[in-house]
Amino acid sequence: MAIEKIHKVSNIGDAITLLEKYKEKAELLAGGTDLLVHLREEKNRGSIIIDISNIREMKKIEIKEKEIVLGALTTFSEIVQNDYIKENVTGLWKAAKSVGSPQIRNMGTIGGNIGNASPAADTVPPLLALDATLRVMSNDGERSIKLCEFYGDKGETALKPNEMIISVGFSHLKNRREHIGFEKLGVRNALAISKISCAVYLEVQDKSINNIRIASGALGGYPIREYIVEDFIKGKVLSDEFIEVAAMKYSEALEKRLSGRNSWPYKKEASKGVFKKAIYSLVNSYDPNNS
Ligand SMILES: Cc1cc2nc3c(=O)[nH]c(=O)nc-3n(C[C@H](O)[C@H](O)[C@H](O)COP(=O)(O)OP(=O)(O)OC[C@H]3O[C@@H](n4cnc5c(N)ncnc54)[C@H](O)[C@@H]3O)c2cc1C
Numbered sequence: 001m002a003i004e005k006i007h008k009v010s011n012i013g014d015a016i017t018l019l020e021k022y023k024e025k026a027e028l029l030a031g032g033t034d035l036l037v038h039l040r041e042e043k044n045r046g047s048i049i050i051d052i053s054n055i056r057e058m059k060k061i062e063i064k065e066k067e068i069v070l071g072a073l074t075t076f077s078e079i080v081q082n083d084y085i086k087e088n089v090t091g092l093w094k095a096a097k098s099v100g101s102p103q104i105r106n107m108g109t110i111g112g113n114i115g116n117a118s119p120a121a122d123t124v125p126p127l128l129a130l131d132a133t134l135r136v137m138s139n140d141g142e143r144s145i146k147l148c149e150f151y152g153d154k155g156e157t158a159l160k161p162n163e164m165i166i167s168v169g170f171s172h173l174k175n176r177r178e179h180i181g182f183e184k185l186g187v188r189n190a191l192a193i194s195k196i197s198c199a200v201y202l203e204v205q206d207k208s209i210n211n212i213r214i215a216s217g218a219l220g221g222y223p224i225r226e227y228i229v230e231d232f233i234k235g236k237v238l239s240d241e242f243i244e245v246a247a248m249k250y251s252e253a254l255e256k257r258l259s260g261r262n263s264w265p266y267k268k269e270a271s272k273g274v275f276k277k278a279i280y281s282l283v284n285s286y287d288p289n290n291s
Contacts, residue, residue, distance in 0.1 A: 001042060001043075001044050001046070002042075003044075003047055003049055006048075007050050007051065008051040008054065009054070009055065011055060012055060012166065015028075015052050015055065015164060016138050016139050016163075018050050019050065019163070019164060022046070023161035023162050024161045025047055026050055026161070027045050027047075027048070028164055029049050029050065029051045029052065029053065030052055030073055030111055031107035031112050032053070032107065033100070033107050033112065034108075034112060034116045034118075035049075035112075052073065052164070053073065058073040058111070059071050059073040060074065061074055061079070061082050061085070066171065067169045067171050067172065068084075069168070070167060071166070071167050072115075072164070072167055073109050073111060074110050074111075075108060076097075076105035076106075076110070076123070077096075077102070077106045079093060089180060090179070090182075091129065091180035091181045091199050091201075091278075092126040094181075094182045095123045095125070095184070095197070096123055098184050099122050099123075110123055111164075111167075114147070115159070115164075115165055117151060119220060119221055119223060121217065124215070124223035125182065125198065126182045128213070128215035129200060129214065129225075130213075131146070131147075131148070131170060131201075131213060132168050133145065133146055133147065133170070134146075134147055134165050135168070136163045136164065136165050137163065137164060137166050138160060138162040138164070139162060140162070145158050147168070151222035151223065153221050177204055177210070178201070178202070179203075179282045180202075181199065181200050181278045181279070181282045182200075183197065183198055183274045183277040184196070184198075184217070184274070185273070185274050196217065196218050196219060196271055196274050197216070197274065198275045198277075198278045199278065200279055202279070202282045204238055208236070209233055209238055214230055216254070219254055219267065219271060226250065229246065229253050243276055243280070243283075246279070247272045250271065250272065251271060251272050254271055
């Protein structure tokens with residue numbers, strides 16, 4: 001679709017005024033790493049581009065008492081450079097670090113990764129496993145959307161045409177029993193978009209799995225929480241044998257969605273491996289003195 005106009009704004013108020021005016025005709029430009037590709041292929045959703053890249057208030061990482069909040073314009077590089085995230089939210093840090101090339105990490109934002117609604121968006125599975133919440137804003141005010149309720153089929157999202165994502169937040173992993181892991185299987189090419197990824201949040205006490213959240217990337221129409229597998233795993237005892245059983249259950253859940261596709265025979269084996277790797281990356285984090 002041809003561009004009619006580009007507006008560059010420097011605050012949230014101006015951005016949402018323009019979104020209100022143009023609604024479906026508007027498309028936001030954050031880092032532009034997805035949008036510029038869409039423009040070149042004439043697959044952009046809107047003809048009025050609102051460049052939000054200069055809105056400073058949306059470009060910050062806040063470690064608050066109760067939660068961690070990432071402004072929508074936080075880049076992957078800023079996440080990678082944040083020591084708190086590296087130490088405490090390792091799965092999200094690993095996902096940000098795995099994105100594209102240094103240039104893409106410097107430009108690409110977390111809000112763009114979420115808003116682009118690609119099934120292969122690398123930071124979305126860890127955010128889903130963290131049970132993250134989006135803060136969105138429009139002329140009508142502000143509201144929260146749970147990330148697990150954000151995506152629908154065919155690139156649809158819960159965002160109204162006059163809304164934009166301001167930030168994404170999630171609770172701290174409070175004690176040494178809670179961990180978040182991420183594994184990705186891409187082609188051996190720094191610019192490869194993720195083929196398969198899996199993020200796992202795990203809370204283990206005395207080897208018993210108190211809580212687990214699993215999210216898959218590039219294994220469906222959008223990044224997906226694997227609720228059936230989570231319910232199966234909760235309350236079980238963590239062991240090598242059980243991880244094998246859980247991986248089979250994960251594969252069964254994926255099969256219901258993906259069997260019949262040409263890629264399924266490959267994804268069947270690969271996804272089991274990625275899932276197990278994500279779990280094992282956490283198993284070693286448990287300090288027996290604190291579990
Ligand atoms: C060579 C290359 C390699 C890549 N590798 C990876 C990879 O390994 N992993 C990966 O996950 N991605 C990858 N990407 C995709 C891309 O870099 C990411 O999806 C990035 O997060 C997009 O962010 P952006 O700020 O550039 O978004 P933009 O391109 O500016 O916007 C993307 C979409 O999101 C919407 N949007 C942006 N901000 C908001 C907001 N605040 N509220 C609502 N909607 C919004 C825009 O309107 C647009 O539709 C790659 C892209 C390229 C070109």
